[in-house]
């Protein structure tokens with residue numbers, strides 16, 4: 001056994017189907033009397049469902065909804081929400097949605113220290129991390145602070161049934177990416193590795209079924225369980241070149257978050273492959289394939305996802321810019337970050353060539 005340090009984040013996680021029915025108990029447990037319910041405009045009906053469950057509960061009076069959560073947590077939306085928090089004497093937030101809504105709840109907690117209850121509806125994983133990314137004047141900055149870690153996470157499989165098959169696939173691969181990088185993290189440890197391998201296994205089994213039938217409850221339950229494990233990994237250890245590339249590509253060219261992760265992952269893994277033999281065998285085992293990169297390629301084919309950055313809005317001239325940015329302030333990585341190799345990773349991902357371990 002190699003030496004390690006294990007730092008756990010405090011977490012209360014409620015998992016199941018129909019778990020939303022426990023919302024009023026959880027609100028009371030945290031002593032919240034005036035909760036504000038957050039969502040995107042498209043998910044306002046879920047926020048309304050939460051309010052409905054709180055109506056008439058002794059000691060709780062909903063402060064209403066704020067339905068303007070937006071991708072990448074823009075500062076102007078946060079400021080508007082903070083004004084609502086102040087005006088309506090809000091003493092806790094309930095975020096129901098994906099990473100964008102959870103990000104808004106975290107941004108409110110960062111400024112106010114209010115408690116957060118989160119009901120995730122995608123597999124992106126923000127709910128288990130002390131990380132917050134915010135955008136001001138088009139520039140995204142990220143910080144890590146225990147202040148933004150949600151107090152309670154309620155996973156309710158029912159709310160994932162409506163996630164369209166395409167977004168389910170890419171959001172699921174976004175989750176797998178957290179676990180893949182956790183398996184070769186500099187501060188990795190045996191507990192995180194167990195969670196990572198199990199998370200990849202659960203998602204790799206469930207996602208192809210979901211793509212064929214988005215309402216398959218057993219597969220949805222497996223996928224959400226896997227997403228929770230992968231999210232825990234993201235919250236516990238550092239990420240490497242794959243996440244750096246996705247932050248650069250998403251931030252610079254405004255590419256969609258989950259799709260970008262899905263296209264880049266196999267290429268980033270192929271780049272690191274020469275230096276991570278143990279992680280490769282764990283990933284391969286979790287994917288049920290003898291080769292990790294090949295196994296990922298097979299999974300992506302089954303998921304029928306887009307494979308080229310050029311197909312999700314990136315222009316070819318962006319390749320050099322992305323390579324320049326990706327090597328600046330690089331995250332720790334198991335293989336040295338070399339400009340030419342990284343450029344080749346981006347070029348292959350841009351063109352949609354199959355990932356191969358010969359960079």
Ligand code: NAD
Pocket residue numbers: 040041042043070071072073097098099100101103121122123124125126127129130131132133159160161162163164167171234257258
């Ligand atoms: P998202 O929250 O932006 O949601 C994408 C779209 O899907 C939205 O229109 C939303 O309304 C809709 N949607 C969500 N759940 C749905 C459901 N069950 N059914 C139907 N529609 C649904 O997407 P995301 O990928 O979850 O989050 C991306 C954002 O989260 C990015 O800004 C990313 O940076 C951030 N993120 C942060 C962390 C962190 O640890 N801080 C981790 C992962 C992602």
